[in-house]
Amino acid sequence: MLSSSFKEHIAQILGSPIIKADPVSGGDISRAYCIHTSTHRYFVKVNERENASKMFLTEKLGLDTINRTNAIKAPEVVSCGQYHTSSFILMEFIEPKNPTSKEMEAFGTQLADLHTFPVGESFGWKQDNYIGSLAQSNKNHPDWAYFYVYERLLPQLVMAREKELLSSYEVPSESILLNRCQHFFPEVQPALLHGDLWSGNYIISTQGIPYLIDPAVYYGHHEVDLAMTRLFGGFSSKFHAAYAEQIPIGPLYNERMDIYQLYYLLVHLNLFGRSYYPSVKRLLKTYFP
Numbered sequence: 001m002l003s004s005s006f007k008e009h010i011a012q013i014l015g016s017p018i019i020k021a022d023p024v025s026g027g028d029i030s031r032a033y034c035i036h037t038s039t040h041r042y043f044v045k046v047n048e049r050e051n052a053s054k055m056f057l058t059e060k061l062g063l064d065t066i067n068r069t070n071a072i073k074a075p076e077v078v079s080c081g082q083y084h085t086s087s088f089i090l091m092e093f094i095e096p097k098n099p100t101s102k103e104m105e106a107f108g109t110q111l112a113d114l115h116t117f118p119v120g121e122s123f124g125w126k127q128d129n130y131i132g133s134l135a136q137s138n139k140n141h142p143d144w145a146y147f148y149v150y151e152r153l154l155p156q157l158v159m160a161r162e163k164e165l166l167s168s169y170e171v172p173s174e175s176i177l178l179n180r181c182q183h184f185f186p187e188v189q190p191a192l193l194h195g196d197l198w199s200g201n202y203i204i205s206t207q208g209i210p211y212l213i214d215p216a217v218y219y220g221h222h223e224v225d226l227a228m229t230r231l232f233g234g235f236s237s238k239f240h241a242a243y244a245e246q247i248p249i250g251p252l253y254n255e256r257m258d259i260y261q262l263y264y265l266l267v268h269l270n271l272f273g274r275s276y277y278p279s280v281k282r283l284l285k286t287y288f289p
Helices: 004-014 052-069 101-115 144-162 174-184 223-231 237-246 253-272 274-287
Strands: 020-024 031-036 041-047 077-083 086-092 129-131 134-136 191-193 202-204 210-212 218-220
Touching: 004 031, 004 041, 004 077, 004 086, 041 052, 052 077, 052 086, 052 101, 052 129, 052 191, 101 191, 101 202, 101 210, 101 237, 134 144, 134 253, 144 174, 144 218, 144 253, 174 253, 223 237, 223 253, 253 274
Parallel strands: none
Antiparallel strands: 020 031, 031 041, 041 086, 077 086, 129 134, 191 218, 202 210
């Protein structure tokens, strides 16, 4: 629970007394609460990890960047800060509901709008951030295959090898990774990605408005977000159809879905252990023998 002194600190930020703070379930990394004042509700995440302050600051940057596109909504951040040993991020509270078909169609269209929002010419981001609690490198590259190999696959493969979750013979060489990715990847324009778009990272509000939460943003191939939506489910056929109306599917789409899902499966392998090993092994053998 939130201490009385921590609630008083949040009340000073909001300029309004806190009536109550209810725990909110669903997060794997941070503790979360719904903060009630006399007129509004707010959402706060609290974490005592050493890197929590950086995690929340990059989350704020991602949410603010998404909102500035006006393509799709993200919660408005009120404050990021630290109180004693706890870091926190405070934002507006979005009341969720079960989505209708039309709302998922709108979500698909708005995600496509985000992916067609004009950005720069390079792949990467203005700073590194996090995927879950793992560091995510966003060094800029002019070539998508180079970015994906050196900033996505290789760091996770090296980490899995160091954790002895993969053996050395199971980790492909840089040349194999790059050659295969160059074969399957088309010439693409960078798009602003959510970066971690599983079903727990979107909300359909009680007003029927889609919101993106917990981003790991960077400029990449738009299909990376789609690969994550297809990995664990939670996105309807209406969502995918509406998206495809705006951005049609190209050749070798299914193969790229696998290769893009490999990154997320490696992240899960490094975060949660060997239950993800069979899926990682299958994709490595299929695409990077």
